[in-house]
Amino acid sequence: MAPSLLSMLTWSRLAERVYFRSGTRHRPSSLLPILPGSCGAVSSCRRLASDAADSGNSEIKKPTFMDEEVQSILIKMTGLNLQKIFKPAVQELKPPTYKLMTQEQLEEATQKAVAAAKVRLKMPPVLEERVPINDVLSEDRILEGTETTKYIFTDISYNIPHRERFIVVREPSGTLRKASWEERDRMIQIYFPKEGRKVLTPIIFKEENLKTMYSQDQHADVLNLCVAQFEPDSTEYIKVHQQTYEDIDRQTKYDLLRSTRHFGGMAWYFVNKKKIDGLLIDQIQRDLVDDAVNLIQLYHMVHPHGQSAQQAKAQPTEGLNLIKVFARTEAQKGAYIELTLQAYQDAFISHSAAS
Numbered sequence: 001m002a003p004s005l006l007s008m009l010t011w012s013r014l015a016e017r018v019y020f021r022s023g024t025r026h027r028p029s030s031l032l033p034i035l036p037g038s039c040g041a042v043s044s045c046r047r048l049a050s051d052a053a054d055s056g057n058s059e060i061k062k063p064t065f066m067d068e069e070v071q072s073i074l075i076k077m078t079g080l081n082l083q084k085i086f087k088p089a090v091q092e093l094k095p096p097t098y099k100l101m102t103q104e105q106l107e108e109a110t111q112k113a114v115a116a117a118k119v120r121l122k123m124p125p126v127l128e129e130r131v132p133i134n135d136v137l138s139e140d141r142i143l144e145g146t147e148t149t150k151y152i153f154t155d156i157s158y159n160i161p162h163r164e165r166f167i168v169v170r171e172p173s174g175t176l177r178k179a180s181w182e183e184r185d186r187m188i189q190i191y192f193p194k195e196g197r198k199v200l201t202p203i204i205f206k207e208e209n210l211k212t213m214y215s216q217d218q219h220a221d222v223l224n225l226c227v228a229q230f231e232p233d234s235t236e237y238i239k240v241h242q243q244t245y246e247d248i249d250r251q252t253k254y255d256l257l258r259s260t261r262h263f264g265g266m267a268w269y270f271v272n273k274k275k276i277d278g279l280l281i282d283q284i285q286r287d288l289v290d291d292a293v294n295l296i297q298l299y300h301m302v303h304p305h306g307q308s309a310q311q312a313k314a315q316p317t318e319g320l321n322l323i324k325v326f327a328r329t330e331a332q333k334g335a336y337i338e339l340t341l342q343a344y345q346d347a348f349i350s351h352s353a354a355s
Contacts, residue, residue: 074264081259143174196228
């Protein structure tokens with residue numbers, strides 16, 4: 001009993017030193033580690049920033065996922081299938097409700113449904129993976145061996161954003177360190193529960209269970225659970241999303257995510273990885289040529305120095321010709337894309353002649 005009490009008293013003094021030595025609360029800068037490559041001196045930072053600005057004036061700024069023009073293109077490609085967006089959920093069966101409406105009331109109800117559908121189609125963010133936290137605050141060997149488990153101390157004040165919340169861990173070895181991201185997520189979920197999120201990672205995210213979900217075409221359900229369970233810049237969130245996109249590409253089942261909030265993220269992933277051939281062919285085969293053109297335009301925005309973008313810029317090109325330029329220059333399945341495009345044009349001509 002005595003060693004345990006001594007360790008807690010020692011922690012109390014240490015905690016007082018950590019929290020109240022300066023008489024102020026820790027700010028975000030004390031929580032998150034300094035990013036690698038940060039400048040050591042203000043003057044050198046200014047000089048580097050100035051040099052970068054001068055050299056970057058002539059370069060094209062690479063667009064980001066949240067840019068307005070990028071979002072506009074992705075929203076267009078996502079589609080707005082109301083029957084798919086509002087498909088019946090698995091729930092207790094209840095008698096259906098029928099309403100008699102005038103044409104005006106029907107149009108008003110349709111507009112409300114479209115507005116609600118757009119809210120449901122709001123895309124989850126696409127972020128860079130967060131930098132690991134490896135900050136050690138102190139090494140107190142006098143406490144080594146006094147406990148067999150680690151203790152986590154969490155500031156549970158309500159007026160602090162979770163990213164700024166101070167959480168530390170006392171190891172059995174006596175080391176006092178800042179909590180890792182995984183430990184932070186777990187403790188925050190315990191004290192501030194988020195609906196749909198579990199304290200421990202659900203077993204559905206195990207490799208074998210994910211394969212089962214994919215075999216049943218439940219890719220959208222996997223991504224919905226992933227958004228609820230993980231932070232958008234966590235390793236697990238990014239890994240599950242990329243793995244799901246790759247499986248869809250492998251099976252060419254892109255339509256599973258069409259008219260869902262995950263289609264834009266999938267298209268953005270393929271564009272950045274230069275793997276749009278399969279999605280492009282699928283769009284042409286489904287008579288979604290406008291979406292295919294938008295996909296090529298987005299590809300040129302993200303890769304402005306590629307052969308396809310440069311050739312399209314040198315000889316102003318639009319419509320189907322834009323797809324042909326990509327097929328001849330950067331496509332991995334160029335011949336297949338050209339054949340698919342030719343079949344679409346032949347079918348379009350035949351249909352026009354018949355009508």
